[in-house]
Amino acid sequence: MFGLHPVAFWIAAGIAAVLLITPLLFLVLDKAGKLTPTLSTDLWTRYKSWLFLTPLMVGPLLAGRLPAIIGVGVLSLACYREFARATGMFRYRTISAVVGLGILLLTFAAADRWYGFFVALSSLTISLLVIIALFDDEPKGYIQRVALGIFAFSLFGVCLGHYGYFANGPAGQAFLVAILLCVELNDVFAYCSGKTFGRRKLCPNTSPNKTIGGALGAAILTTALFAFLVHLIAHGTVLDQPVHLIALGLLLSLTGQFGDLVMSSIKRDLGVKDLGVTIPGHGGLLDRFDSLIFVGPAMFHYVNYFLGLGLDQPVRSITGQ
Amino acid sequence: MDDWQYKPAGDHGLKHEESLRSLRRETGLIGTVTQSAWRLAVRAYLRGYHRLRVDGAEHLPQRPSFVMVANHTSHLDALTLASALPWNLRRFAFPIAAGDVFFETPAVALFSAMMLNALPMWRKSCGPHAMQQLRARLLSEPTIYVLFPEGTRSRDGSLGRFKPGLGMIVAESEVPVVPCFLDGAHAACPANRKMPLPLPLHLRIGPPLSFAGVKNERAGWQEIAAKLEAAVGALRNGGAPPAVPQA
Numbered sequence: 168m169f170g171l172h173p174v175a176f177w178i179a180a181g182i183a184a185v186l187l188i189t190p191l192l193f194l195v196l197d198k199a200g201k202l203t204p205t206l207s208t209d210l211w212t213r214y215k216s217w218l219f220l221t222p223l224m225v226g227p228l229l230a231g232r233l234p235a236i237i238g239v240g241v242l243s244l245a246c247y248r249e250f251a252r253a254t255g256m257f258r259y260r261t262i263s264a265v266v267g268l269g270i271l272l273l274t275f276a277a278a279d280r281w282y283g284f285f286v287a288l289s290s291l292t293i294s295l296l297v298i299i300a301l302f303d304d305e306p307k308g309y310i311q312r313v314a315l316g317i318f319a320f321s322l323f324g325v326c327l328g329h330y331g332y333f334a335n336g337p338a339g340q341a342f343l344v345a346i347l348l349c350v351e352l353n354d355v356f357a358y359c360s361g362k363t364f365g366r367r368k369l370c371p372n373t374s375p376n377k378t379i380g381g382a383l384g385a386a387i388l389t390t391a392l393f394a395f396l397v398h399l400i401a402h403g404t405v406l407d408q409p410v411h412l413i414a415l416g417l418l419l420s421l422t423g424q425f426g427d428l429v430m431s432s433i434k435r436d437l438g439v440k441d442l443g444v445t446i447p448g449h450g451g452l453l454d455r456f457d458s459l460i461f462v463g464p465a466m467f468h469y470v471n472y473f474l475g476l477g478l479d480q481p482v483r484s485i486t487g488q
Numbered sequence: 489m490d491d492w493q494y495k496p497a498g499d500h501g502l503k504h505e506e507s508l509r510s511l512r513r514e515t516g517l518i519g520t521v522t523q524s525a526w527r528l529a530v531r532a533y534l535r536g537y538h539r540l541r542v543d544g545a546e547h548l549p550q551r552p553s554f555v556m557v558a559n560h561t562s563h564l565d566a567l568t569l570a571s572a573l574p575w576n577l578r579r580f581a582f583p584i585a586a587g588d589v590f591f592e593t594p595a596v597a598l599f600s601a602m603m604l605n606a607l608p609m610w611r612k613s614c615g616p617h618a619m620q621q622l623r624a625r626l627l628s629e630p631t632i633y634v635l636f637p638e639g640t641r642s643r644d645g646s647l648g649r650f651k652p653g654l655g656m657i658v659a660e661s662e663v664p665v666v667p668c669f670l671d672g673a674h675a676a677c678p679a680n681r682k683m684p685l686p687l688p689l690h691l692r693i694g695p696p697l698s699f700a701g702v703k704n705e706r707a708g709w710q711e712i713a714a715k716l717e718a719a720v721g722a723l724r725n726g727g728a729p730p731a732v733p734q735a
Contacts, residue, residue, distance in 0.1 A: 248516065255495040257516040264517060311492050437494050444503050 171229055172341035174399050178348055179225055186221060189214055212448035220446060220455070228343050232334050233278060235343065239331035240274030242456065246323040249443040249451045250433075254315055261299050262316040265292065270324045277331035280482035285332055289325050293317050322429075322460055329463035336476035338400050345396040346419065346466055350458050353389040353423040360384020374431040382424055389423070390416030406474050415469060422461040430457030498625075508601040509591050509608050511621040519602055520579065526603040527578055530567050537686050538564070538676060542572045544693035547666060552580040552630035554664045554696065557654065557716050559647050559724070560636035561674035564684060566604070568670055569634045572691055577632060582607045584622070584635040611639065619656035626663055633657070637713060645674035647724060650717040655702070655709025664696035667716055669723035692723045 171179070193210055196202050202210070227238030247266055251257035269292035276285035296316045300309060330346075333339050361381025369377040394412035401407050406415070430453055434442060443451020471478060498512030507513055515523065534540040548554075556569050566583035573581055585591070587608035590600040600606040609618065625631055637650035658665055669692045677684035697719060702708040 252497040252500055252516065253494075255497070257497060257514070258495075260517055260520055267517065437496065439496060439500070441501070444501060 172338055172344075172400075174338075174341040174396065175229060175344040178341075178344045178396070179229055182221060182225065182348065186218060209448065216446045216448045224347060225344065228334075228340060228347070232339070235334040235340070236274060236277045236331040239277075239327060239334075240270060242452070243270045243273070243323045243327045245445070245452050246327065246456065247319050249445070249453050250319050250323065253437055253439055253442045253451075256312070256315050256319065259300075259303075259312050259316070261302065262296060262312055265296050265299050266316055266320045266324065268292075269295075269320050270328070273324055273328040274331060275485075277328065277335065279485040280335050281486060282332070282478040285328070289321075292320055292324070296320065326460045326464050329467040330459070333463065333467050333470075333476070335482075336470070337474075339476075341400045342397075342466070342470065345393065345400060346462060347459075349389055349393040349396070349416075349419055350423045350462050352392065353385050353420050354427065354458055356388040357381040357385035357424065357427075360388070370428065373428055373435060377428070385424065386417060386420040389420035392416070393419050401474065404474055406470070411473060415466070418465050418469060419462055422465045423458040426458040426460040426462065429460070430454065505594055505597065508594075508597040509587070511607050511618060512625065513601060513607070515579070515605060519605070522602045523579065523605050527571065531571050534564075534568060534571055534689065537684070538672070538689040540568060540571070540689045540691065542691045542693065544695075545572060545574075547693045547695050548573065548577075549664050549666070549696060552577060552632050553626050554666060555626070555633045555635065555654075555658060556666045556668055557635055557637055557650075557720065558668040558670055559642065559720055560638050560640065561642045561645050561670075562677040562679070562684075563641075564673045564677050564689065565636065565641075565670055566606070566634050568673070568689060568691055569668055572668075572693065573632065579605075580630050581605065581632045581634055584609050584633055586611055586640075588612070607633075609635075616656060619653055623657045623661075626657060627661060637716060641679045642674070643679055645678070647717070647721055650713040650720075652706070652709035652713040654716070655699070655712035656704070658699050659702050659704035659708045659712060660700060662698055662700050664698050665712075665716060666696045667694040667719035667723060668692065669694075669720050671724075694719055694723050 193202070193207070193214070197207055224238075227234040244267060247263075247270065248257070251263055251266075257263055269288060272292070273285060273288050276282075276288060297313050300313045300316070330343060333343055336342070357377070358381065361376070361378045361384070364380035364384060365378025367379045368375065369379050369382055390413060393416040394409075397412055397415055398407055406412070430442070434440070441450030442453040445452050446455055449455045467476070470476060497514045497516075499507040499510040499514060502510055558565060558569055566585065570578060570581045570583060583604055583606045585600060585604065585606040585608060587610035589596075590604070590606055591597040591608040597608075600608075607622070622633065626633060635654065637654045638648040639651045639653075640648075642648050671690040671692070672688050675685070676687040676689060697715060699708075699712050699715075702711055
């Protein structure tokens with residue numbers, strides 16, 4: 168449909184419909200007097216952000232393989248920038264430049280469909296980070312600078328980079344749109360089921376508002392939704408069996424929630440409330456995209472192991488003949 | 489094992505526009521690239537178009553922090569003073585620029601922040617708080633301020649009175665203040681001119697002064713302003729600065 172994978176098309180249409188209906192829902196609730204003025208302003212700010220954010224996120228995925236890969240590269244760079252400014256890593260320009268270079272090369276490897284290089288970049292960039300930090304000739308704080316550089320590159324470069332490479336696979340577009348939808352809804356499900364059933368705190372020191380009820384509720388609802396979507400995308404393949412569908416759904420929900428907790432931990436350690444101010448009502452990019460970080464590699468390697476993403480055949484569409 | 493120390497950017501948590509105007513703004517990788525490119529271009533322009541000559545560069549301290557003060561007749565002044573710094577010090581240089589000119593609209597503020605690395609001074613409401621912020625930054629991290637204590641461009645090229653606000657930044661501190669005099673900028677690009685004329689510029693840099701012994705209060709600030717005004721005036725009248733650098 169319009170050159171899109173049918174599942175990707177229907178998900179995009181569904182998201183568009185929800186975005187259109189939401190303001191009407193707000194108006195109805197407001198008229199009925201269910202919303203306090205502060206809650207109402209908060210909801211509208213968040214809604215307006217989603218209105219900008221959704222096309223920015225879904226647009227490149229629908230636009231095709233290269234826009235999706237470039238979009239992921241830009242997201243990785245923006246996430247590193249936020250992390251660097253919150254930790255102070257941005258003051259170490261050579262380390263930051265190497266992280267940036269690593270992200271650009273990962274993006275290139277994905278665009279080129281050169282999986283060998285994509286994999287090699289993890290160890291090569293990490294080696295370069297460790298070595299380049301020597302050139303300051305300043306042993307004080309060396310381990311911290313290097314470790315933070317490697318940490319950031321692993322999370323925002325390597326982990327997020329898997330989304331870019333995913334776009335190369337069969338039905339990559341549909342998988343990416345479905346993953347994005349389910350990761351975002353995973354947060355919503357956790358919030359709603361936490362409000363409804365949540366009593367016992369999950370990890371009060373890391374994130375005081377999370378409850379075990381919320382985590383379980385999200386796991387059940389997200390698993391059901393993602394299993395259904397994968398059933399449509401991978402219809403008739405080896406993945407289209409209950410055991411794989413449930414495993415994929417659970418994996419997505421759990422890795423999504425872990426990503427959220429990791430970023431909460433980072434924020435607590437830094438002593439900041441938000442990592443940035445990019446998205447009004449949400450905070451920084453990382454406050455919004457934290458749950459995506461570990462889902463990408465988990466989904467990528469699961470799907471590749473059982474279904475195959477064509478990685479064993481080097482394509483090298485740019486560097487090949 | 490001791491805890492790791494994290495120091496978020498001074499402007500962390502500020503919205504984009506506020507951050508451009510913040511006195512605590514810190515330059516990242518992107519800004520470093522744009523500012524370096526800008527400085528290269530300005531240097532070539534000043535050397536080529538204005539045949540800039542610099543005397544007394546040996547008076548500049550080897551390391552930040554310090555303050556450069558000069559007479560003010562033209563938009564070329566801050567560019568010229570920053571350009572006189574050796575390359576390894578240039579990225580620490582912050583021209584202190586009029587907020588109502590250089591930070592009024594978002595586009596101009598973006599240029600001032602990303603290219604000039606300027607910090608705003610709001611002339612209508614330049615209270616002690618802004619001075620305190622500038623002072624705190626100067627004393628706590630490597631910083632070079634380029635500032636013009638007359639507070640505005642001289643319309644006839646003469647040296648105006650130095651305002652005492654500068655004293656709040658440097659009184660009771662060891663931070664050196666380097667007096668400079670830029671000759672030719674008024675002829676090349678006076679306040680009422682948009683495009684500069686290809687006339688020569690001559691920058692004279694004098695030996696640094698420091699005001700550790702001057703009390704951080706009104707009388708002290710006035711004393712500092714008067715001393716610096718005299719030092720810049722001497723560079724104007726005396727021509728070349730003394731050749732022997734101060735220890």
